Amino acid sequence: MRSADVTQSEMFSYRTLEQRIPASHPLRKLRVLVDGILATLHADFEALYAKTGRPSIPPERLLRASLIQTLYSIRSERQLVQHIDYNLLYRWFVGLDMDDKVWDHSTFTKNRDRLLNETVARAFFGKVLGLAQWHGLVSSEHFSVDGTLIEAWASAKSFKAKDGSGKPPEGGGRNATVDFHGEERKNDTHASTTDLEARLFKKSKGDKSRLCFMGHALMENRNGLAVDVETTLATGKAEREAAAVMVERSLKRGSTLGADKNYDTAGFVKVMRQQGITPHVAQKTNGAIDGRTTRHAGYGVSLRVRKRIEEILGWAKTVGGLRKTCFIGLAKVKAQMTFTLAAYNLTRMATIFGWRLNTV
Structure with missing residues (x-):
């Protein structure tokens, strides 16, 4: 018998928000991890807020909402707030009840920008990494490093x-035509009027130059987790300079560091050896790496495993939204890059623990 298609709104619901979330949903276990991490940041949050005044959005809810935005590739704060408003799963994860009013997107943005700076993002990243170390997931000897371009929120015009x-400009309107033919444009003589810190750069000869920043990741080779992160201006030496900073900050003497051919320079190899790090970088025809390094079996292993760092950077750019940042200024892009790699580590740990988080 065919049922009638009758739509009638109910005034009351007899199921709680908690009951509507499947018991086997992977976000349940992720919520437990995230709540535990945020609880350890209570003192950090207390130091950021005044004791008097109008109450703001709780920082824990801001970070949970930002995590939802990263994990589910939500492209803007306006769209994020809309999703939280009608998606019960997102409401539950953020910590809102079914009848709680969702913030205006501009209010969310102002509160989030005040909270999510590099200091808080790095503290959150450190807590996630500490959890992975407590579970014995992080190698202490073998690592890899790489960098990627993050397109700036600024046009070539x-x-x-x-x-x-x-x-x-030729013509008028909000998108006038600009003819660059015959004009030599360099970072020394030109600058973006939208983002003064963005740099015109390209990584390969066949690619086009674009306004961008550069993100860098340091990966441990056991399970492919990010152990450090940096974001810099886009320059030809940025990858090697950022790698030296991360190595000094995160690695101990006697470790190995895999990298691609861009790192096979005399200066970088010398710095690594001075710090007690064995540089397992891909060998150029006339590079600094020689038989003293390549003759060891571990060198070949490092070159194979280092390619897994592309998974981190690829996830950050496709799922995490770092292919083209929506933020202006190096400081905000740093916070976004650090928070995104913390989110990647959470998804990677979910896979290792056996409750894979399907975000797309």
Whole structure:
């Protein structure tokens, strides 16, 4: 017998929000981990907020909402707030009840920008990494490093001469045509009017130059977890300089470091050896790596395993939204990069623990 398609709104619901979330949903276990991590950051949050005044959005809810935005590739704060409003799973994860009013997107953005700086993001990243270390998931001897471009929130048209020279826009309107042919544009003489810290750069000869920043990740080779992260201006030496900083901060003497050919320079290899690190970098034809390093079996293992760092950077750019940042300024991009890699570590740990988090 065919049922009638009758739609009638109910005034009351007899199931709680907790009952509507499947017991086997992976976000349940992730919520337990995240709540435990946020509880350890209570003192850090207390130091950021005044004792008097109008109550703000709880920092724990801000970070949970930002984590949802990263894990589920939600492209904007406006869209995130809309999702939280009608998606019961997101409401439950953030900590809202079914009848709680969701914040306005502008209120969420202002509160989030005040909270989610590099200091808080790095503290959250450190707590996630500490949890992985407590479970014995992190190698203490073998690591890999790599960098990637993060396209800035600025168009090529905003890259103008600092002295005001150059061809004027043709036509009118909000998207006027600009002819760059015959004009030599360099970071020394030009700057973006949208993001002053963005740099015109490309990593390979066949690629096009674009305004961008550069993100860097240091990975441990046992389970492919990120153990350190840096974000810098885009320059030809940025990858090696950031790697030296992360190595000094996170690695102990006697460790090995795998990397691609871009790191096979005399200066970088010398710095690594001075710090007691064995540089297992891919060998150039006339590079600094020689038989003293390549003759060992561990060198070949490092070159194979180091490719897994592309999974971290690829996830950050496709799922985490770092292919093109929505933030302006190096400080905010640093916070986004650090928080995104913390989210990656959580998803990677979910896979290792056997309750894989399907985010897309």
